[in-house]
Amino acid sequence: MTDLATETQLNVEDAPEGVDEPQILPLDGWHRARGGRMVPFAGYLMPVQYEGIMAEHLWTRESAGLFDVSHMGQLVFTAEAGVDAVARALEAMLPGDIGGLGEGRMRYSLLLNEEGGILDDLMVTRRANATGEDEIYMVVNGATKYDDIGYLLDVLPEDVTMNLQDEQALLALQGPKAVDALARLVPGVEALVFMTAGSFSWNGHALWISRSGYTGEDGFEISVPAEAAAALADALYAEPEVKPIGLGARDSLRLEAGLPLYGHDLDPETTPVMADLGFAVSKRRRDAADFAGAGRILAEREAGAAVRRVGLLVSGRQPVREGASVVAEDGAVIGRVTSGGFAPTLGAAIAMAYVPADLAAPGTGVRLVQRGKVHEATVAAMPFVPHRYVRASATKGA
Structure with missing residues (x-):
């Protein structure tokens, strides 16, 4: 090993x-x-x-x-005015349709700064508490949870209560x-x-x-x-x-699975469009344009972002790690690798990188440089290994 x-x-x-x-x-x-x-x-x-x-x-x-993922932050949000007031408050920072969640339904979303940069990616669920009242349950990344809590405390209305379930x-x-x-x-x-x-x-x-x-x-x-x-x-x-x-x-x-890791593939300089997470911006929220960074994000959806997160299949078995450069033919740095490793299921080296939009199509060849060594790679569709989630349609007739 x-x-x-x-x-x-x-x-x-x-x-x-x-x-x-x-x-x-x-x-x-x-x-x-x-x-x-x-x-x-x-x-x-x-x-x-x-x-x-x-x-x-x-x-x-x-x-x-x-x-064991107990390092992650489990947050619960309530308000005297009810869960709809919580949803409205969170939607100022999250681009998802939080108000439209049914009980027991969950949604992947993003905590955004005013410039549309990603402060964290997270899961949001609407649920009933022990007294039967609805609340919002949120799971945030462990590495960012204290920053998330501080940011949320600064921007949430006073009538919304947030509790860390430590x-x-x-x-x-x-x-x-x-x-x-x-x-x-x-x-x-x-x-x-x-x-x-x-x-x-x-x-x-x-x-x-x-x-x-x-x-x-x-x-x-x-x-x-x-x-x-x-x-x-x-x-x-x-x-x-x-x-x-x-x-x-x-x-x-x-x-x-092609899933980004905050602090590597996502950061405050990265927008949802750049990160290929446009699905996290729901149609209702796009139409309302009332979330943090909406102007920039919607403009990027229309015109395209200058760079995009892509998957890479790397030639050979040696992994290319975070920090490696994507380079043009003349050696100029035009992108960066954000995650990389050996994929045991595939028996191949894979990576994620941000590259110029004109290089983001699957099948495009790119060149990577790590510690002075050149590696050839090909842009690949993600996920590298198909997801095997059990969706509602799969349970019908079972």
């Missing part, structure tokens, strides 16, 4: 500003007891691998992988056999389809479960009280389909 540096690329970084040491997740001891190699990531100590990134990647594609852990069970394993423990989850969620109970503990994830596979994300996280992880691990999976395989899986 090759080492981490040659297998995958991670956003391993210091703790957030104001935090001197990496924080400890509720399952820290659980990971260590099962051989997890712990590394600093997004301000936390997290397992990067157990038995090896390649084996964990392939296991998730074939069976079911258990990921008493909750978050587990992701991903892979084609995830539904088999989870349904034995939590009957009823099999009725969920992609981008829907609901309340469930396990051993007297309330769970919030969505059929979603960031691997391109079918799967679930499970919000569980931190005090019950180890017991639930044990119960899942006891199922024959399930093995624990670290950050390394999570990164290679999302890269094969």
Whole structure:
């Protein structure tokens, strides 16, 4: 097995500003007891691998992988005036149709600055709380959650309340056999389809479960009280389909799925159109043009962005990493690689990069330079590996 540096690329970084040491997740001891190699990531100590990134990647594609994603921020928004007031407030910053979400429905969206740059990508769900009142539940990236919270506190109206659910852990069970394993423990989850969620109970503990994830596979994300996280992880691990999976395989899986990683493929200088995330700007919001950065984003939708995020198939097996340059024939730098690695499912090196719009069509040849070495690559449609989400149409007649 090759080492981490040659297998995958991670956003391993210091703790957030104001935090001197990496924080400890509720399952820290659980990971260590099962051989997890712990590394600093997004301000936390997290397992990067157990038995090896390649084996964990392939296991998730074939069976079911258990990921600890408790570093991510779970936020809940309420208002005395009701959930519609929350939706209106959030729509000032998010370009999605938050007000149009039905209960238990979720949507991928983007937190935007006034220039239309992406501050974070996130998931938004409308749900009923324990008292039956609707609220908005949001999951944000771990590396940006404190910045997100600060930004939201600055811009949200005073009548909207935001709570960080730091008493909750978050587990992701991903892979084609995830539904088999989870349904034995939590009957009823099999009725969920992609981008829907609901309340469930396990051993007297309330769970919030969505059929979603960031691997391109079918799967679930499970919000569980931190005090019950180890017991639930044990119960899942006891199922024959399930093995624990670290950050390394999570990164290679999302890269094969063509999914951007904030801090690498997305940043405040990048707009949704540049990032090929135009689907996150809903038609109603485009027509209203009432979200942050709407002028710039709508102009780019009309005229096209100068650069675009694309997938690359790299010649040979040596991965090309973030920071490599895309160069013209005369050697001038015209783009940049933002993610790259070896794709175990494909047996090939792949990457994502920002290139000039006239080079963004699949099949276009480009040249990359990494540490002085030239690599040939071809623009490829994403995802590199087809998504296997279970959508509503797939369940009809089942």
